[in-house]
Amino acid sequence: MRSAFAARLAPALAIVAMLAGCALGPSKPPRVPEPRSIDTAPAPLPPLTGPLTHPKTRWVPVAWAELPGFDEDTTSEGWVALLANCQRPNAAFAPLCGEVRRLAIASPEEQRAFLMERLQPYRVEAPGGQSEGLLTSYYEPVFDATRQPSATHAVPLYGLPPGAGRGRAWYTRQQIDTDPQAQAALRGREIAWLADPIDALMLHIQGSGRLRITEPDGRQRIVRLAFAGTNEQPYRSVQGWLAGQGVSPIGRWPEDVKAWAVQNPQRVPQMLWSNPRYTFFREEPLGEVDAAFGPRGAQGVPLTAGRSVAVDRDAIPYGTPLWLWSAGPTAQLQRLVVAQDTGSAIVGAVRADFFAGTGAEAGRFAARMKQPLRLWALWPRGLDPSGTAVSRN
Incomplete structure (x- = not known):
């Protein structure tokens, strides 16, 4: 010991x-x-x-x-x-x-x-x-989030639903966004809500992150989202999809992708759906000692x-x-x-x-x-x- x-x-x-x-x-x-x-x-x-x-x-x-x-x-x-x-x-x-x-x-x-x-x-x-x-x-991103959906925060982050993460393919990202059955399976499993779907995609790609959450009573606190599983669909690079669409090489991720999204709002769903992999999370408290480390990796120990x-x-x-x-x-x-x-x-x-x-500096390095x-x-x-x-x- x-x-x-x-x-x-x-x-x-x-x-x-x-x-x-x-x-x-x-x-x-x-x-x-x-x-x-x-x-x-x-x-x-x-x-x-x-x-x-x-x-x-x-x-x-x-x-x-x-x-x-x-x-x-x-x-x-x-x-x-x-x-x-x-x-x-x-x-x-x-x-x-x-x-x-x-x-x-x-x-x-x-x-x-x-x-x-x-x-x-x-x-x-x-x-x-x-x-x-x-x-x-890779890195651990940090985003602002709310507990309830609103006009500004309408992108959900989900906990692992029954039937997912068991070694067999579940609904794709597109189906999760559009299929009533997939949405019914996820109802009530919302952990928090983000403002930007590209931020949610970043969390899915990195596999974990931290949220600055505004609680219903107005209090703010920081929690960690740990990896809980995926829909077992194949991972596809969004940057690769953009390159296939003739978009100039992405130099800064995600800033350049967000700039493209502002100019092409009608194509954002197609871009997101090009990656069928979807990640589910579990919320963990973030104590003083935990904050000094990264999330737990696949070995089961905190990353340094x-x-x-x-x-x-x-x-x-x-x-x-x-x-x-x-x-x-x-x-x-x-x-x-x-x-x-x-x-x-x-x-x-x-x-x-x-x-x-x-945080952001680590994210720029990782990109x-x-x-x-x-x-x-x-x-x-x-x-x-x-x-x-x-x-x-």
């Missing part, structure tokens, strides 16, 4: 990490160090290939010297995600959680020494050997801004510490992160979605992020990804 001091420290560290997530990267470009002599590397391990447990990926053991920027990362920020990870660790990482908690207030040198002593870095590759992939980003990523769970197990490198026009990133979420569009071995944080990615999995020494001991011979 986490010590009382570490428990008090975690929210403060989370705030630091969230602020770091706003900066979203070091001020100088990543440096890829020259590999050290093989004499300084740990005893070699056999490559870990996907057929062991994860057919989409191949893990190749490497020396720590291969990880760009490893000696420069602010480990205390990454430690927040490791502490969250220990709320629900995978079986391989669980035995290390006592040390992770003890080192929450340790120096960066002590934290790095722990990582190097207890974990083995593996370069994450596709089965064919490709080691470069794609990094995108700038330190949590969504991955393909068939390629990288939830709870896996990762070293992430990405360089491009949006950000220069080289840092410790943890695989704590997933998404329908996050598919492939070297593929990650970077949790940028909460711009699309650049090359390299990943290294940091796995407990002597284990393959299934938790089975492997031989060094």
Whole structure:
């Protein structure tokens, strides 16, 4: 169990990490160090290939010297995600959680020494050997909402209805908006009402968010909308639909989409319906500690801004510490992160979605992020990804 001091420290560290997530990267470009002599590397391990447990990926053991920027990362920020990870660790990482908690207030040198002593870095590759992939980003939006519909707030957000989210397709987005049977199934499940259908679409795409709700008595409070399920319909990109209609490339999302909607109000329903996927939510209270973290990811633990990523769970197990490198026009990133979420569009071995944080600034960052990615999995020494001991011979 986490010590009382570490428990008090975690929210403060989370705030630091969230602020770091706003900066979203070091001020100088990543440096890829020259590999050290093989004499300084740990005893070699056999490559870990996907057929062991994860057919989409191949893990190749490497020396720590291969990880760009490893000696420069602010480990205390990454430690927040490791502490969250220990709320629900995978079986391989669980035995290390006592040390992770003890080192929450340790120096960066002590934290790095722990990582190097207890974990083995593996370069994450596709089965064919490709080691470069794609990094995108997502965030937690914040919108104003009301409890009752009005002339200004007429777009509902729904809780999960009976029959949805059970692995089979439910009504499409268009049917939810137009079909009397679908509307009858959702009646009484309205959580809140938004003013803009594009804001609702943003919540559906991101999968969670925060609402500044005006209650019927006039009081205002902030709540979190957590992911509860979907209608199990395929996801389609609205931006892709707009491009197919000959609309100029969307540079700022959602600002440019809203500007197009103002000019083409009669086509807005068609644009929204181009994405049949629909997301349902559940409301959660937002306490002081909760506010320092993002929503819970698919691993079941709160996300840490700038330190949590969504991955393909068939390629990288939830709870896996990762070293992430990405360089491009949006950000220069080289840092410790943890695989704590997933998404329908996050598919492939070297593929990650970077949790940028909460609010408009994080949203602007997330909208711009699309650049090359390299990943290294940091796995407990002597284990393959299934938790089975492997031989060094």
